[in-house]
Amino acid sequence: MACKVTTVPFRGTKEQEQKLLAMIDELKDQPGALxxxxxxxxxxxxxxxxxxxxxxxxxxxxxxxxIYGIATFYAQFALAPKGSYRCSVCLGTACYxxxxxxxxxxxxxxxxxxxxxxxADGKFSLEACRCVGACGLAPVMMINDDVYxxxxxxxxxxxxxxxx
Amino acid sequence: xxxxxxxxxxxxxxxxxxHIRFRHEEMIGQMDENYRAHICVCGGTxxxxxxxxKLIARLEKELKANGLEDExxxxxxxxxxxxxxxxxxxxHPEGSFYSRVTEQMIPEIVKTHxxxxxxxxxxxxxETVTENGIIGYDQTNFYRKQNRVALRNxxxxxxxxxxxxxxxxxxxxxxxxxxxxxxxxxxQTLLDSGLRGRGGAGFPTGLKWKFARAYDNxxxxxxxxxxEGDPGAFMDRSVLEGDPHAxxxxxxxxxxTIGASQGYIYVRAEYPIAVQRLQIAIDQAHEYGLLGxxxxxxxxxxxxxxxxxxxxxxxxxxxxxMTSIEGNRGEPRPRPPFPAEKGLFQKPSILNNVETYxxxxxxxxxxxxxxxxxxxxxxxxxxxxxxxxxxxxTGLVEVPxxxxxxxxxxxxxxxxxxxxxxxxxxxxxxSGGCIPAQHFDVPIDYDNLxxxxxxxxxxxxxxxxxxxxxxxxAKFFLQFxxxxxxxxxxxxxxxxxxxxxxxxxxxxxxGTLEDLDKMEELCHYIKAxxxxxxxxxxxxxxxxxxxxxxxxxxxxVVDKRCPAGVxxxxxxxxxxxNKCIGCGLCMRNCPASxxxxxxxxxxxxxxxxxxxxxxxxxxxxxxxxxxxxxxxxKK
Numbered sequence: 001m002a003c004k005v006t007t008v009p010f011r012g013t014k015e016q017e018q019k020l021l022a023m024i025d026e027l028k029d030q031p032g033a034l035x036x037x038x039x040x041x042x043x044x045x046x047x048x049x050x051x052x053x054x055x056x057x058x059x060x061x062x063x064x065x066x067i068y069g070i071a072t073f074y075a076q077f078a079l080a081p082k083g084s085y086r087c088s089v090c091l092g093t094a095c096y097x098x099x100x101x102x103x104x105x106x107x108x109x110x111x112x113x114x115x116x117x118x119x120a121d122g123k124f125s126l127e128a129c130r131c132v133g134a135c136g137l138a139p140v141m142m143i144n145d146d147v148y149x150x151x152x153x154x155x156x157x158x159x160x161x162x163x164x
Numbered sequence: 165x166x167x168x169x170x171x172x173x174x175x176x177x178x179x180x181x182x183h184i185r186f187r188h189e190e191m192i193g194q195m196d197e198n199y200r201a202h203i204c205v206c207g208g209t210x211x212x213x214x215x216x217x218k219l220i221a222r223l224e225k226e227l228k229a230n231g232l233e234d235e236x237x238x239x240x241x242x243x244x245x246x247x248x249x250x251x252x253x254x255x256h257p258e259g260s261f262y263s264r265v266t267e268q269m270i271p272e273i274v275k276t277h278x279x280x281x282x283x284x285x286x287x288x289x290x291e292t293v294t295e296n297g298i299i300g301y302d303q304t305n306f307y308r309k310q311n312r313v314a315l316r317n318x319x320x321x322x323x324x325x326x327x328x329x330x331x332x333x334x335x336x337x338x339x340x341x342x343x344x345x346x347x348x349x350x351x352q353t354l355l356d357s358g359l360r361g362r363g364g365a366g367f368p369t370g371l372k373w374k375f376a377r378a379y380d381n382x383x384x385x386x387x388x389x390x391x392e393g394d395p396g397a398f399m400d401r402s403v404l405e406g407d408p409h410a411x412x413x414x415x416x417x418x419x420x421t422i423g424a425s426q427g428y429i430y431v432r433a434e435y436p437i438a439v440q441r442l443q444i445a446i447d448q449a450h451e452y453g454l455l456g457x458x459x460x461x462x463x464x465x466x467x468x469x470x471x472x473x474x475x476x477x478x479x480x481x482x483x484x485x486m487t488s489i490e491g492n493r494g495e496p497r498p499r500p501p502f503p504a505e506k507g508l509f510q511k512p513s514i515l516n517n518v519e520t521y522x523x524x525x526x527x528x529x530x531x532x533x534x535x536x537x538x539x540x541x542x543x544x545x546x547x548x549x550x551x552x553x554x555x556x557x558t559g560l561v562e563v564p565x566x567x568x569x570x571x572x573x574x575x576x577x578x579x580x581x582x583x584x585x586x587x588x589x590x591x592x593x594x595s596g597g598c599i600p601a602q603h604f605d606v607p608i609d610y611d612n613l614x615x616x617x618x619x620x621x622x623x624x625x626x627x628x629x630x631x632x633x634x635x636x637x638a639k640f641f642l643q644f645x646x647x648x649x650x651x652x653x654x655x656x657x658x659x660x661x662x663x664x665x666x667x668x669x670x671x672x673x674x675g676t677l678e679d680l681d682k683m684e685e686l687c688h689y690i691k692a693x694x695x696x697x698x699x700x701x702x703x704x705x706x707x708x709x710x711x712x713x714x715x716x717x718x719x720x721v722v723d724k725r726c727p728a729g730v731x732x733x734x735x736x737x738x739x740x741x742n743k744c745i746g747c748g749l750c751m752r753n754c755p756a757s758x759x760x761x762x763x764x765x766x767x768x769x770x771x772x773x774x775x776x777x778x779x780x781x782x783x784x785x786x787x788x789x790x791x792x793x794x795x796x797x798k799k
Binding site: 031034074077092093095098133134136138 | 210214247248249250393394395397398401433434435471472474476477488489490491494509550552553554558559590593624626627628632637640644650
């Protein structure tokens with residue numbers, strides 16, 4: 001649960017802000033609304049920078065430190081923007097015993113980035129995930145919504161080339 | 165929007181039941197009034213990942229081209245279980261099981277099978293093709309020993325159509341409960357059935373409901389744990405994707421029993437298909453008035469909301485899950501008070517897991533004696549396992565409790581690929597342990613697994629072979645728990661971290677025998693003192709591997725060697741000077757310039773052999789892959 005503060009400047013638009021505030025007004029009165037609000041906010045912006053967390057806090061009256069506490073607790077919330085192509089390699093047990101670590105290491109080497117980071121051109125980001133539930137295809141990785149199964153490290157360059 | 169009556173529910177069942185029965189193996193030869201053939205295509209995550217959506221589109225196109233769209237129905241179902249052979253599709257009434265189907269196969273299957281009536285043998289699951297003709301898939305090794313109760317509708321019905329579920333007696337358990345049973349009767353039925361929670365600990369479900377019923381309160385809650393965080397387990401996901409209405413029905417029954425009017429399903433956001441189908445199911449149940457006010461005209465009121473989990477393993481723990489639904493960091497609370505007294509929003513609540521709920525409508529309809537007739541003395545019914553790892557038939561299997569590991573792995577699972585030797589089976593995920601070959605014949609149930617140092621957990625069953633290092637596996641699970649520890653209590657937050665550091669030391673070849681004893685001591689300390697189930701069970705992977713595979717730990721510590729050849733720091737690459745012809749290919753490609761020429765020329769060779777400087781070697785393995793003379797080996 002390491003916290004990485006992003007250096008990428010916030011580029012939210014007015015439309016996004018309106019969408020965010022309308023969504024908050026719709027949800028804020030139901031019990032336990034904060035998590036659904038943060039999940040929807042991340043759908044709108046793609047991540048949850050401190051600027052967005054502040055807007056949520058201002059609108060709901062929930063202290064910013066509580067929102068920040070939740071944002072850093074759950075793996076789903078990203079404090080830094082993700083790449084246009086999000087590569088996530090499954091490191092669940094079934095994939096791990098079939099060599100997912102080698103796949104992950106090779107991908108990290110090819111992209112030149114580590115877990116949670118994004119390439120300088122904003123194209124690829126890398127993360128390890130826990131079980132996408134396609135254990136029959138282990139080892140598995142996803143690039144956005146495309147699933148690649150039965151991977152070996154030498155297949156990766158070919159797959160990445162499709163996105164370049 | 166109008167609530168349907170019991171009469172209407174019965175009419176729908178009468179209309180749909182023959183249609184669904186058509187897809188049962190034993191019904192071969194029967195006709196469906198509307199369609200002469202049904203094609204069930206698996207729409208579970210595994211098969212969707214391997215392209216089943218494209219198959220459906222292609223099927224629709226080909227059926228149209230052959231003018232069959234009014235004669236043949238395509239049904240997108242939940243998981244058939246045999247994920248290793250996905251994408252899978254079954255053509256009824258013959259029950260022909262096509263495996264690893266590609267788009268290119270579709271035109272031929274449509275033409276030969278559906279137009280001419282001859283199954284395309286070469287594309288069938290090869291186990292169904294025998295000398296005596298094609299056998300039903302339920303006769304194959306993978307399916308023969310299975311008994312699908314929780315998974316009964318997975319692969320059989322379309323999860324996106326409530327009428328199909330009603331056609332399988334769906335919502336009739338709810339009808340029975342609302343019209344014929346008192347809450348106490350439901351509790352007694354569950355107690356008599358012997359149903360225990362399928363989420364891990366195995367607490368009797370009837371007892372849990374009884375406690376929650378006993379607390380008086382104006383508001384109570386029914387929760388469903390669908391936050392399947394255990395890596396390598398996907399049984400709950402398959403039930404949600406294949407039979408979501410069963411969960412809604414069971415939760416409504418629970419609401420009636422404990423006196424609650426609101427339910428929550430806490431489901432992983434990483435399961436988009438499951439979330440989508442649950443939402444469709446909830447909307448359809450509302451449309452029929454099977455959720456909402458005055459259900460089936462009985463005056464009973466119940467509703468269900470979806471909450472998306474945000475990726476925290478600890479939220480599988482009941483109090484943490486409830487804290488998370490309330491909109492907080494998912495940290496567990498000390499118990500007592502137990503959730504039955506003060507749970508969600510401080511109100512009496514119950515939490516059951518998806519698979520537990522999936523069993524309940526069947527128990528109500530078929531009676532507790534039927535359910536208690538399966539399984540062992542203390543563990544009744546069946547259990548779903550997600551078979552994964554080094555096994556031929558990866559997938560989902562449901563077997564009666566008491567089935568042995570040998571039956572599951574060798575018969576149903578089809579054994580270990582590539583002729584490798586079985587080393588261990590891991591159950592219970594990060595909370596469980598590794599079971600070695602010596603316990604192959606132990607009947608699997610809650611108590612037996614605990615007795616051999618593992619646990620049932622949610623049902624992940626990962627098979628490992630001789631190429632897996634058990635110290636590395638223990639380290640893998642500890643990395644997981646260190647990542648996922650919420651940090652609230654010290655034994656878990658710091659204890660697991662220290663355990664991981666010791667394991668890292670050992671896999672780097674810096675461990676001592678004293679470390680092994682220290683580790684064991686720390687494990688017992690964490691087990692005794694951690695706040696919640698996550699911490700209390702976190703040391704299990706270490707304890708069980710230390711117990712059963714101590715020799716591997718000793719090899720790492722004393723001999724500085726990893727017998728499975730996994731731990732990189734302990735690997736050595738060596739050149740056999742008598743096989744090396746001195747071509748120098750490895751030298752030129754070594755990224756660390758760790759290979760140099762010696763002055764030894766082997767008999768019969770012209771050039772001097774090379775040697776690897778262990779201090780410079782980064783163990784990348786490039787030389788091993790490049791050597792055409794098999795002169796380099798990993799030790």
